Amino acid sequence: MVSYLQVEGLVKSFGDRVLFENLSLGVGEGQRIGLIAKNGTGKTTLLNIIAGREDYEAGRITFRRDLKVAYLEQNPAFPEGTTVLDACFLADSPALRAVAAYEQAVASADEDVLHRAMAEMDAQDAWNYESRVKQILTQLKIKDFDQPTGQLSGGQVKRVALANALIAEPDLLILDEPTNHLDLEMTEWLEEYLAHTRLSLLMVTHDRYFLDRVCSDIVEIDDRQAYVYHGNYSLYLEKRQQRLDAADAQRERDNNLYRTELEWIRRQPQARGTKARSRVESFGELEERLRKRRESGDVRLDVKAAYIGKKIFEVRGLSKRFGDKVILDGFDYRFARYEKMGIVGDNGTGKSTFIKMLMGLVQPDAGTIDIGETVRFGYYSQDGLSFDDGAKVIDVVTEIAEHIELGEGRRLSASQFLQYFLFTAQTQYDYVEKLSGGERRRLYLCTVLMRNPNFLVLDEPTNDLDIMTLQVLEEFLQGYGGCLIVISHDRYFMDKVADHLLVFQGGGQIKDFPGNYSDYLEWKRLKESEERAAGSRENKKIQEKQMPKQSSAPSGKRKRTYQENREMERLEQEIPQLEQEKAELERLLGSGSLSVGELTAKSVRIGEVIALIDEKSMRWLELSEIAG
The missing domain is CATH 1.10.287 (Helix Hairpins)
Known part of the structure; x- marks a missing residue:
């Protein structure tokens, strides 16, 4: 295996806090490595060091000569005034350099220079570069290509930056939390894309299904060292x-x-x-x-939730809209005792708005929300909690409570509770300003749980939490004695903690689904397949009605007409050709040799070919049942 990247003996610290001590790892050609570690142990710092964004005290980082590297940062930014399309022309790639050289050659009016530039455009397949950019942006649900990036949300900026990294077609792609702000459809598209490319990959993500389906190796940073596991996430476990x-x-x-x-x-x-x-x-x-x-002991929580009565909450005729956008339309629901509900749906369908109405932060246009007297909410929002940077971690929690009840007379001190959530004795006395983004989210989660609520409402709790903390939280929620509502795009997490779903489908339509996230996705795929089949049958009926009726022969079964015989002969030639094209498309899609544009085009084409095979095979069967 050709070595693309070698990190040897890396040492990095912040003040007296040592992140890496003689850390070493490597990335080879074709390797797709997932990087796993607790928040605050330096995952993002390591990626920044490799990408040349941060310094280090000792060690050596070596890239293969002329290696093309692209880096998706956790919080990317673009120059002021840059449009979405302009942002995707900031990548450094041979194709983009060919485009720039061609534009200069056209402006120069030098015929020789222009011919050389055109030859390079041919060599780099750069003539359709802009259309490939637009295809990727569309897959990531960014459709206004002329919109200034300064007007985009943080999630939209992240998706534009992801498109910028993908279109560069690098040898080594470095990704920091690529699935944050992606809905399920976008995440599955990215999985499929990365799984069928030849590029090498080094990434940090908390999405464990994504790790399982994309990565060939896992590197875990623990106690300042790197441990390499060959295999996907399941084998790593x-x-x-x-x-x-x-x-x-x-x-x-x-x-x-x-x-x-x-x-x-x-x-x-x-x-x-x-x-x-x-x-x-x-x-x-x-x-x-x-x-x-x-x-560094493992976290195990068995917290006793405060008493909750039989009456939880009931919503009647709940409606909400923003202008012409309908969020809820006469929604009714009665929440049961100890129910654990997951809420899923595309971005912008109203999931967080519904939660905010329940918490009294947004008023409905119509309808009522009746909440039981014993309900004590614990609300974890996407907006988070602003801490005093000058406070110590332990003080943030002890301001809420000195201890938390475990039941049967047992209790945990605030310090023990923090240690269970992976804050070491040393870190507990650090100032909040020293915490990483993920550690701040973990501390915020501790402040919610420390209040000992009997109804947890968690809005995207998995964003910025490391996998170790997610495992702890899953274990806690599985044994939690109260009620739960959780919004998340994390399929693995939702499968673990939710026993049924509310699916926000847009336009005020909400479906109550009795199963976990994977059950719902399977049901959705089957439903879409049935709808396509029903559409084909309906089209067939329409075509049959439009066809001139043949007069029936007086003696029994009619025979095929001359035109039908010719049609059958034609179908017998076309179906094998389509089958051959389908096999070739499957080979190409699995080869990892396609560019982004080719991958998108051939993915669309194989769907068309399969539909044609089904349609023509059905027609051949109909004709074969008529006597020749």
């Missing part, structure tokens, strides 16, 4: 558990040794000899190793 089991066995051996050495230390008034001093030093190293393991 198995191999990581094996590593943790081995670590548990080592911990048990270390604990036994610690007890023995502690007894020896207590018996020795002073270590005079060289061997004795060496033994004391080894004891100190062992003690430090055990302390680190205690601080």
Whole structure:
């Protein structure tokens, strides 16, 4: 395997906080690596260092000569006044350089220069560059190509930046949370695109289905080191558990040794000899190793929710619109005790607005919301919570409560609760200003849970949370004794925590679906397939009505006409040709050799070919049932 990138002995710290200590990893040709770590351990910092955006104290980073690299930042920005289309011409790629050279050649009116520029445009397949850009933007639901990027939402800017990275067709693509702000359709398109390209990939994402379907390797950063696992996310979970089991066995051996050495230390008034001093030093190293393991223990929560009565909430005739856009239209729903509901739907269909109406932050145009007297909401919003940067992490939580009840007389202190949510004893006394974006979201989550609500309302809680925290939160919500409403595009998370769904379909239409997210997606695909089949049958009926009726022969079954025989012969030639084209398209789509534009065009074409095969095969069967 050709090496594209080598990171060797990397050292990076912020003040007294060491992120990486002699960290090494590599990316080879065709490798698609997912980077996993707790928030605050330096995932984004590592990507920034590799992309040349941040400095480091020691180590070496080596790229293959002439390697084309594209980087999607977590929070991208474009120059002021840049339009959406202009932003996608900021990429550095051979095709874009060919376009720029061609435009200069046209302006120069030098015939030789123009011929060379046109030859380069041919070589780089750059004539349809703009149309390829527009295809990708459309897939990412950005349709106003002339809109200034300054008028876009943060999510839209991220999608434009993603299009910019993809159109560059790099050898190595570095992605920081690429699925944030993508709905399901966009995420599945990106999965399909990345799975069928030849580019190498290094990315950070919390979307575990995405990791499973796209990545060939997983790199976990833990205790300032990188651990490499060959295989996708599912294989990583198995191999990581094996590593943790081995670590548990080592911990048990270390604990036994610690007890023995502690007894020896207590018996020795002073270590005079060289061997004795060496033994004391080894004891100190062992003690430090055990302390680190205690601080990085796994999170397990079994919090007792406050009592909640039988009456939860009921909405009657709820309606809401913004101008001509209908969000809710006479919606009725009665929430049951201990219900765990997921809310899904495309962006802009009103999911967050519904939540804000429930929380009293937005008023409905019509209808009522009747909430039970015992309900105590805990609301986690997309907007987050503004903290005092000068406060310590522990103080933020103790201002809410000194402890949280676990039931049966057990309780957790605020410090223990923070440690369960992966804030080490040292980090708890850090100032908020030192926290990463993901750590701030984790602290915000702690402030919501620390209030011990009996009804949790979580609006996109998975954004910016690391996978370890998500696993903790899933475990907590699965055992949670209260009610739950959660909005999320994270399919893996929703499958774990929601037992049924409200699907916001747009135009005020809401469907109550009795199953998890994967069940709904499968149902949706089957429904769309049935609708396509029904459409084909309806078209066939219309065509039959439009065809001139043949007079029936007096003696039984009629025979095929001359025209029908000719049609059947033609179908017998066309169907194998279409089957051959379908096989070739499948080969090309699976080869990883297509450009973005070719991939999009051939994906559309294979759908057309399959529909033609079905239509012509059905017609051939109809004709074959008529006597020749």
